[in-house]
Amino acid sequence: MSTSVEAALVERRAAALDLLAALEREHAAVVSASEDSNADDEHDPEGATIAFERAQLDSSIADLRAQVDQLDAALERVAAGTYGICEVCGLPIPPERLAVRPAARTHVACAG
Numbered sequence: 001m002s003t004s005v006e007a008a009l010v011e012r013r014a015a016a017l018d019l020l021a022a023l024e025r026e027h028a029a030v031v032s033a034s035e036d037s038n039a040d041d042e043h044d045p046e047g048a049t050i051a052f053e054r055a056q057l058d059s060s061i062a063d064l065r066a067q068v069d070q071l072d073a074a075l076e077r078v079a080a081g082t083y084g085i086c087e088v089c090g091l092p093i094p095p096e097r098l099a100v101r102p103a104a105r106t107h108v109a110c111a112g
């Protein structure tokens, strides 16, 4: 089964990295915009907007990095032959779940 699973994981990883690069550029632009202006005073409405944007970007970037890490770990499990096996109960994870969450390590029920 591994080739198509692996291709799908590699594709998702590449898409996440593209998006990550775009968000990092946006983040750098927001940071330099706030440094160029005096708008970084938190009492200034403009500054608060920039701070909010930065916080949003920081959290999106952190999410994407976590996704890439999870996809890397999933690719390692493909290589090790343990991909699609629930880490909690040891039974196969349904393909429908893996289709939605390809980096899933457990069943929905076992994840909680």
Ligand SMILES: [Zn+2]
Residues within 6 Å of the ligand: 086, 087, 088, 089, 090, 091, 106, 107, 110
């Ligand atoms: Zn399980």
